[in-house]
Amino acid sequence: MTRRRFLAVTSAACLMSQVSAAQAYRWRGVALGAQATILLDHPDAEALTARAVAEIDRLENVFSLYRTQSALMRLNAEGRLDAPDFELLECLSLAGRVHAATGGAFDPTVQPLWAAHAEARAEGRAPDPAALALAAAKVGWDKLSFDTDQIRLAPGQALTLNGIAQGYIADKVADLFRAEGVKDVLVDTGEIVAMGDANGQTGWPVSIRGTDTALALSGRALATSAVMGTVLDAEGTVGHILDPRSGETAQGVWAQVSVSADRAAVADALSTGLVVMSSAEAARAAAAALPGARIESLLTRA
Secondary structure (H helix, E strand, C coil): CCCCCEEEEECCCCCCCCCCCCCCEEEEEEECCEEEEEEEECCCHHHHHHHHHHHHHHHHHHHCCCCCCCHHHHHHHHCEEECCCHHHHHHHHHHHHHHHHCCCCCCHHHHHHHHHHHHHHHCCCCCCHHHHHHHHCCCCHHHCEECCCEEECCCCCCCCCCCCHHHHHHHHHHHHHHHCCCCEEEEECCCEEEECCCCCCCCEEEECCCCCCEEEECCEEEEEEECCCCECCCCCCCECCEECCCCEECCCCEEEEEEEECCHHHHHHHHHHHCCCCCHHHHHHHHHCCCCCEEEEEEECC
16 A cells, blocks of 8 residues: 555445555544544554544534433433534534435434333333333424524433434544545445545445445445344344334335435435335435435345
8 A cells, every 4th residue: 555645444334445454554443332443544644543533532422322421412311402512503404404305204303212112122022002102202303493502302302313423423534634635535433435546446445235236435425224233122133223203113125225425424314214214216205305315225125
């Protein structure tokens, strides 16, 4: 590998890059619960990587559902957040666009429903219909309000940004390296941003697991949502993605959806919404409503 400005941040199961990294500086860590690796061949590799890691950590303090003092956790606990971070407002604005495009199939206010499903499955039982009905009554993007002064939740509401924040963080890390003049970049914090080319190649060679789809990705982002990517029950039969319109775990025709877009946050959120849709026509209509978005793969259930 030459001394050209080259970065790879990799953790995605759907990524297969044929780039040698024998001489690259390497960092491994975690971004929003996903394993992450930074590979950078650059004279200032260590300093640049340290800045990227600090940016990931800073954004985790905004979006994490596991750090008790993150902005999102404080919002969920208190029902309001004064003087919210710009990044949280920007992410919510993007989420609102995808919510509208998908007809509500993507909805971050689904968190109370997710918690009801997860709690029941952790106890080895099916969710109680009454508990699900109570949680479903709290879901609704139109009940959320936000501006630069304050974010306000309706009583009992809570947000999860797990379906968009990984992509958002990938975008921000890529923006950081772009500002530093790094031209050929692959960023993957669970979702992928590709800029420029892999060393000696045109674009970045990426394949989508479980399909024959292979891409030379450049100047775009790619995200994949899989219904059974994480499971809620010990038997491994109940997937983690919910349809906020029905309140049930995803029961549609799709096992996995991959979407590319100009920004990873859009690709991330859109793939999450599309995977609960019932037809290819509905999925394509939703993607068409977001300029620059494109469905790369629709994998049906076995």
